[in-house]
Every structure is written in C-alpha cells, then in structure tokens.
Amino acid sequence: MRVFVTGATGFIGAAVVQELLDAGHQVLGLARSRAAALKLATAGAQAHEGALDDLASLRTGAAAADGVIHLAYIHEFSYAPLSTRLRVLLGGLPGGIAARFIGAIGEADQRAVEALGEALAGSGRPLVVTSGIAALAAGRLTSEDEAGDPGSIAAHRLASEDVALALAAQGVRASVVRLPPTVHGDGDTGFVPRLIGIARKKGVSAYVGDGLNRWSAVHRLDAAHLFRLALEQGTAGARYHGVAEEGISTKEIAALIGRRLHMPVVGQSTQEAGRHFGFLGPLFGTDNPASSTLTQARLGWQPTQPGLLADLAQSTTYFDH
Known part of the structure; x- marks a missing residue:
C-alpha cells in the first residue's frame, strides 16, 4: 500500500x-x-x-x-x-x-x-x-x-x-x-521533557493537589x-x-523525576500550579485515565514496549542535559 x-x-x-x-x-x-x-x-x-x-x-x-x-x-x-x-x-x-x-x-x-x-x-x-x-x-x-x-x-x-x-x-x-x-520514548519533545525542564528551573519536582489524578x-x-x-x-x-497504561498518578511521575534529578518532590495547590507549571498546569492537574480494551480486542493490538515510569527510570535521553 x-x-x-x-x-x-x-x-x-x-x-x-x-x-x-x-x-x-x-x-x-x-x-x-x-x-x-x-x-x-x-x-x-x-x-x-x-x-x-x-x-x-x-x-x-x-x-x-x-x-x-x-x-x-x-x-x-x-x-x-x-x-x-x-x-x-x-x-x-x-x-x-x-x-x-x-x-x-x-x-x-x-x-x-x-x-x-x-x-x-x-x-x-x-x-x-x-x-x-x-x-x-x-x-x-x-x-x-x-x-x-x-x-x-x-x-x-x-x-x-x-x-x-x-x-x-x-x-x-x-x-x-x-x-x-x-x-x-527516545526523542520525546512533549509534556514529560517540559516537566523535567520546569523541575530543573524551579529546583523542585511538583504535582498538583494530592497528585492522585491520572495520566494515560x-x-x-x-x-x-x-x-x-x-x-x-x-x-x-x-x-x-x-x-x-490506563492511568499513572502524576505524583508517581513527579516522584520519579525528583529521584532522577535529586531534588525535593512537592505538592502544589491549583492556584500555585498555574504559576509553577504555566500553561501545563491545567493539563497536569487533570484526571484523565482511559481504556484501550476495545482497541486491543478489535485490532489485535498488544503494547509491548516499556511503560512510562520504566522508560524514565532507565532513560539516557530524558535526563542527559
């Protein structure tokens, strides 16, 4: 084709x-x-x-x-x-x-x-x-x-x-x-590198509220x-x-970034998040889990690559500068 x-x-x-x-x-x-x-x-x-x-x-x-x-x-x-x-x-x-x-x-x-x-x-x-x-x-x-x-x-x-x-x-x-x-994955220029960049700039790795909201x-x-x-x-x-992955808590994401950067991990109120994260604050504070059960059944799709936290934990590119 x-x-x-x-x-x-x-x-x-x-x-x-x-x-x-x-x-x-x-x-x-x-x-x-x-x-x-x-x-x-x-x-x-x-x-x-x-x-x-x-x-x-x-x-x-x-x-x-x-x-x-x-x-x-x-x-x-x-x-x-x-x-x-x-x-x-x-x-x-x-x-x-x-x-x-x-x-x-x-x-x-x-x-x-x-x-x-x-x-x-x-x-x-x-x-x-x-x-x-x-x-x-x-x-x-x-x-x-x-x-x-x-x-x-x-x-x-x-x-x-x-x-x-x-x-x-x-x-x-x-x-x-x-x-x-x-x-x-390698070469990512999306939201996670932005979160890492914000943590480097602010000196803390943060999450919004209690950090229990989820990202797929x-x-x-x-x-x-x-x-x-x-x-x-x-x-x-x-x-x-x-x-x-249906939903990873943003607190887990922030905690892993904090460990990799050797810096404190802190919660931010909704009001503080706007100042801390800028435009990314509302998205990082949203609880947005989703399922792919029907997709996997209908197309036979089976994810085989490392999950987000595993990828970040072993990454040589997300934290190389």
Whole structure:
C-alpha cells in the first residue's frame, strides 16, 4: 500500500513511517522543508512538498496514495502559518491570545482533515486521523465508544474527530486514533521533557493537589504499530485508543523525576500550579485515565514496549542535559 503520512518527520510520525516501511508499505511523507525531505529520503520514504495549511498539497498527496495517516498538528505558535499567527495576534478569534491560538490550530486541523477527506471521498480508502485522550471527560475511566467532551481541556480537537467520522458516510474508511497526553520514548519533545525542564528551573519536582489524578501513556513504538493496524484493518467510523497504561498518578511521575534529578518532590495547590507549571498546569492537574480494551480486542493490538515510569527510570535521553 502507498501511504501518505502528514507529520511524517515528527516524534511519532518518524516511528509510524518506519513501522509502515518495515511492514512492506511505501510511504509518501508530507515535507515542508528540504531538511524534512532529506530525513524522509534517508528513512527510505518519498517526500511530498507541502504544509498543513497548504490544502492543495494535502489533496494531491492523498489522491496519490492508497491510504492516509494524518499526524501533523501545530503545537507551537512559532510553527503556525503566518496567516494563523496574524489572526491570533490581530484578534480574528474570540478570547485572549492563548485561547485564540488554540482555536486557530483546531480550525487549521479541521480544514486539513476536510481536504484529505475530499481527495478520498467515494474511494473506500482508509484515512486515520489523530486526536487526543484529553478531549474526553475527566475524572473517570473512558472508552473508545465515548464521544468527546466539549468541556474538556482538549475540546479544540473534537471538530476534526467529527469531520473524520462523518467521512465514513462519504465512502472513506475513516477512523480516529486518540493518543494520551504522554507518548514517550527516545526523542520525546512533549509534556514529560517540559516537566523535567520546569523541575530543573524551579529546583523542585511538583504535582498538583494530592497528585492522585491520572495520566494515560503509551510508548511511541506501540503507538506507531497501532496506526498501522488502524490503516490496514480499521473500521469506518471507529475510534481507537493508543493507551498502553490506563492511568499513572502524576505524583508517581513527579516522584520519579525528583529521584532522577535529586531534588525535593512537592505538592502544589491549583492556584500555585498555574504559576509553577504555566500553561501545563491545567493539563497536569487533570484526571484523565482511559481504556484501550476495545482497541486491543478489535485490532489485535498488544503494547509491548516499556511503560512510562520504566522508560524514565532507565532513560539516557530524558535526563542527559
């Protein structure tokens, strides 16, 4: 199968590309720079010039493929397209700058999914779209069959989920893979490295409240395997959970970081957390466990990589600077 992959050179995307190539697929990866194109070529994939906001490039990439995995997402303001940054800074969306940015990147992702769906409509070809566990209801164990919560901390990702699942009625074998807040492994640039950086800066490793709120987690290689299974076997309109560990207490995460950095581990009130963690405070304070029981049964997915705490305990990259 020739697979078009957006976000193909990212932390998760690079693992997905290798997973696909190892399984005998051909990969066409979206590349917005020469460096990205070179990285894809080195891996054995073909580069397709374009960007997340270049909808024409998304359509042509999808049209040239037998299936699509959509991983690209704007996580940093500096990486947002100029048009998006201008909308945010000039007040083209309601709310403060942070709220406007979150809204803008959600809209950008929705437009990207729509463009990919247009290219695949009526073909029966697969489209796997990425979403987040944090878009589900907090405070209880959630499952694949549950819709997202409009009041969740990641509600901005729900529009893309809805668009993807609606494509099932347009002749696209579209499915959604929800990833946990923590996708870990060598090369991680996500939330855990930020927590480590904050601990280094503040001199303490902290958690919010009593630290009993839970984060789900998955290793990037297990996540990559799931994306391939969803592409090959996924059902139109299905949601899958890339969750290897249903819920690890944030106090355990903070304690391990404290041990590795040889510093105190402390609890922060909700009010203190905002000052201590910045934008990460609300997410780190959320109780967001999730199950992958249905995913494992429906796709035969079995996570085999080390868990988050084991990965951090033995890591030579998370704490090497």
